[in-house]
Amino acid sequence: MTSTNTSTALANRGVPAEIDGPANPLRVVWRAIATIWSVPKARIGVVLLGAFIALAVFAPLIAPYSATDNSFGRSEDMSAAHWLGTTAAGQDVLSQIIWGARVSVFVGFAAGIFATLIAVLVGLSWGYIRTVAGDVINFVVNLFLVIPALPLMIVIAAYLQNGGIGMIILVVVITGWASGARVLRSQTQSLRSRDFVTAAVFSGESPGRVVFREILPNMTSLIVTNFFAAATAAILAEAGLEFLGLGDTTIVSWGTMLFWAQNSNALLTGQWIVLFAPGLCISLLATSLSLINFGVDGLSNPRLREGASR
Amino acid sequence: MSLMSVRDLSVVYASKGAERVYAVKDVSFDLQPGEFVGLVGESGSGKSTLGFALTRLSKPPAMIGGGSILFDGVDIAEMDPKAVRVQRQGGFAMVLQSGMNALNPVRSIRNHFFDIFEAHGHVAKRDREARAQELAGKVELPGSVLDRFPGELSGGMRQRVSIALALSLEPRLMVFDEPTTALDVLVQHAVMDTIRELQKSMGFTAVLISHDLGIVLEVTERVMVMHEGQIVEDASSADILNAPQHEYTRMLLSHYGDPRAEVVEVPGLASRGSLRASVVEPVEPVEPVETIELAPTPAPTHAPARTREGRAAHQAIVVSGVSKLYPRPSRADQPVLAVDDVSFTLEPGASMALVGASGSGKSTIAKMITGIEHPTSGTITFGDLQIDKVKRRGLKSLHREVQMVFQDPYAALNPLHTVEYTLTRPVVNYSGLRGRDARRRVLELLETVGLTPVEQFAARLPHQLSGGQRQRVVIARALASDPQVIIADEPVSMLDVSLRAGLLALLEGLRETWGVSMLYITHDLLSARLVTDQIMVLNKGAVVESGNTASVLQNPQHDYTVRLLDAIPNPGRRTPGGSA
Structure with missing residues (x-):
């Protein structure tokens, strides 16, 4: 062992025999949540998002009827039995909204997580390497950035006919990772030249460890921001694709509600609520994520934290 | 009569959710017209905070917590910002360490001067060019520098520009906050010479804030030594050098030496x-x-040279x-x-x-x-x-x-990363030690460099x-x-x-x-x-x-x-x- 020499030379003065493990990472997470909560805008976002998640998780308990139950009167107005009326197919609108939250929240988070994951993997390694491979990645990312997202989504979705939720997540991820990768790459490039990164190389760290243990934690807020942006985009894209009828029209989601409402000319029959309610929910869910983003900014920038309290 | 008279001045940092911290505590001193005074202290001594307070440039969370600053007989400590702004012309100015980076990169040096002339309206329009040329000359810059943009100038030149800008309002008091610290050693010397000559020829009162007692003693007549928010010694430069009274001053002085000496x-x-x-x-x-x-x-x-086992x-x-x-x-x-x-x-x-x-x-x-x-x-x-x-x-x-x-x-x-993580990585990578052995080695390293108690430092x-x-x-x-x-x-x-x-x-x-x-x-x-x-x-x-x-x-x-x-x-x- 290389250390035998020095160990004996230094002896064991002052080094206790009992040695504990490292500090608890849960406290770090708790502090992050507290920071987000301290920003009023973000607090509203957290409450809104919490409400939607609760709606999605407890849909069977909350919803008065089954979402697919079409045994009610068609296109009924708002009443005590059906708070938001019924659809042209005779389903309860409120129950559909509640069940539909499941799809939107799930697609939003799943697509957000996958898109961010790819963006992190590509962006960080792309930012750290200085070889020709960087140019290749550059070309691929530019390709995805330059193609307009919505037409691409429509083409891919039309190609993967009726793949259901999984297909929609895939489409959103394919079209959504590139911009995040570019943002994370430039931040990586600026962190790469910092002394502590060079010091980690001197400590014998492998490139992977340097990137993911030294650089990555220093851009947590950027990654979280990127996640919320990707999730917002995913929720909107999901609704958009389903509204265009490119998803599985048999599942109940806010997007398909809009699709069927449009198909049955809900506005002409005076049933504005059937269009309005899912639309409002989509925008509220997207808004809640954007509001949380205000708090995330404060995570890495103490100055913003102070400014917000004033 | 003294130009500036400071009595029991305190500056407090009051940020939300934190305790009030006194950066400057009950400081009193006088500045005579035409005097060149040094303000020396180590980082955290409150010297810059005091400099900002003297020129009323303190920003929240720093604020004046008490006392008075009489400038030419007027108390500026409680003055409202608008009145202070008028006072700046022919009053007091400050040159910052980062002043050279405070220039607007997309405006020429000439525009920087004209902006100030415009804001205070003290220079007639047709005289502006001549005045800008004159100011550039004062800090030993060629007139052609006015056509340049900050990015085209070296650090020393930019710091000279920021000194000239401060001079443009003909201040009677100039506060220099570490004006040369960010510059190269050889340039430092030249800029310091310029400052000293300007002070002599224009006769303004100058306060030189620096961490370096050596520089300050070389150029100033009187030195105030600051330590933990208080002025612990205030004496002529010769007295500070030859007969320092306070222990802290003596300690600072002991760290200087001439590398040319025998021992x-x-x-x-x-x-x-x-x-x-x-x-x-x-x-x-x-x-x-x-x-x-x-x-x-x-x-x-x-x-x-010690032989390391298993290695050449x-x-x-x-x-x-x-x-x-x-x-x-x-x-x-x-x-x-x-x-x-x-x-x-x-x-x-x-x-x-x-x-x-x-x-x-x-x-x-x-x-x-x-x-x-x-x-x-x-x-x-x-x-x-x-x-x-x-x-x-x-x-x-x-x-x-x-x-x-x-x-x-x-x-x-x-x-x-905690200190422990930072030190564990090379230990694990190079010695192959794991778990408790690695941790023991980390604690030994901490002890070697004198960071005891080691357990506490490891967790920081x-x-x-x-x-x-x-x-x-x-x-x-x-x-x-x-x-x-x-x-x-x-x-x-x-x-x-x-x-x-x-x-x-x-x-x-x-x-x-x-x-x-x-x-x-x-x-x-x-x-x-x-x-x-x-x-x-x-x-x-x-x-x-x-x-x-x-x-x-x-x-x-x-x-x-x-x-x-x-x-x-x-x-x-x-x-x-x-x-x-």
Whole structure:
């Protein structure tokens, strides 16, 4: 062992025999949540998002009827039995909204997580390497950035006919990772030249460890921001694709509600609520994520934290 | 009557959710017209906070907590911001350390002047050009500088511009907050001379805030020493130098010395006699020097190079004919020759200084020796290892033997990792120790660098440590792999004077007990004299002088070495400009 020499030379003065493990990472997470909560805008976002998640998780308990139950009167107005009326197919609108939250929240988070994951993997390694491979990645990312997202989504979705939720997540991820990768790459490039990164190389760290243990934690807020942006985009894209009828029209989601409402000319029959309610929910869910983003900014920038309290 | 009279002034930092902190406590002093006063203190002493308060530039969370500032008989401490703004013309101005970076990059220097003339309306439109020319002349800049943009000027020129801007309102009181700290050593000296001459010729009252008692004593008539928010001593410069009353002042003074002296001593560092190596190598002042073969130094100068089990021992770093050419930064520029045909040998156990002003290529040499950059031509070898050709695999085995201590302790530690994590990584990577053994080793390292109680320091995050403590962690990390060579790149230049000696002593002690050779990179010849036996002076990438540290510094042959020596602030040396 290389250390035998020095160990004996230094002896064991002052080094206790009992040695504990490292500090608890849960406290770090708790502090992050507290920071987000301290920003009023973000607090509203957290409450809104919490409400939607609760709606999605407890849909069977909350919803008065089954979402697919079409045994009610068609296109009924708002009443005590059906708070938001019924659809042209005779389903309860409120129950559909509640069940539909499941799809939107799930697609939003799943697509957000996958898109961010790819963006992190590509962006960080792309930012750290200085070889020709960087140019290749550059070309691929530019390709995805330059193609307009919505037409691409429509083409891919039309190609993967009726793949259901999984297909929609895939489409959103394919079209959504590139911009995040570019943002994370430039931040990586600026962190790469910092002394502590060079010091980690001197400590014998492998490139992977340097990137993911030294650089990555220093851009947590950027990654979280990127996640919320990707999730917002995913929720909107999901609704958009389903509204265009490119998803599985048999599942109940806010997007398909809009699709069927449009198909049955809900506005002409005076049933504005059937269009309005899912639309409002989509925008509220997207808004809640954007509001949380205000708090995330404060995570890495103490100055913003102070400014917000004033 | 005094120009400014400060009575019981307190400045408090009151940020939400934190305790009120008094940065300045009950400070009282007077400034006479035309006086040049120094305000000296280490970081955190409240000297800048006081400077900001004097010119009413304090920003929240800092605020004046009590007392009065009488400027020309008017209390400006309680004055509303609008009235203060009017007062600034012919009143008080401040020059900041970062003033040179405060210029708007998309506006020409002329526009900067005109903006001020416009805001105060004190210069008639047709006189503006002439006035701007005159101000530029005052700070020894050519008139053509007005057409330039900040990005086209050097740091020293930009700092001169910011001084000229401050002068444009004809202030009667100028506060200079570390005006030269961010500049290169040689430029520092020139800018300081300009400030002193301006003060003499224009007769304004000046307050020079600095951490460097040496600079302050050289140029000012009176010095106020600040410590923990209070002025602990206020006396004429001569009295401070010859008969310091307060313990703190004495401590600050003790850290200065003349690297040219026979014996140089600062607290905590044993003196290196003038010629520890009994033979003086004759130094030939040839320029450019083709190849410099440092004569093998006699044995006594070396710490006993220790054999590390299972590793090759007694290896020297041999640099021969190394050049580094950086590609031209833009089409209009020439390629930059950062290092020009440098050769030397770092023997096992030796300590060698590499000195030069910024841009002399000393850090580039460090990067090439550590394999971070590859030389354009020439070879660097360490035993069998060809450092100039090393790839990623070899880099790890190189870094086991060659480690680095970084300049900026605030940038060299990952802010999100505890001290323990930072130190565990090299231990795990190089020694193969795991779990408790690794942790024990980390705690031993902490003890070696004097961070006790070790358990507490191991759990801390970098922001919970002071600058000196951080630098100790950086040193511990460099030692974790039990290296044979340590490259120390300006390891103490970012630290307070009183901490420097302690860290240098630590480095020196560790070098001897661990049998490590050290390449000490610095612009500070005093510290080079204290911890090294051999020296190489670099100018524009080429070695201009080398040899035994003591003999080179006592008997400098090259003009550039003399200029570097002259740039060292020395309280004992009163330049003719300062009134002694």
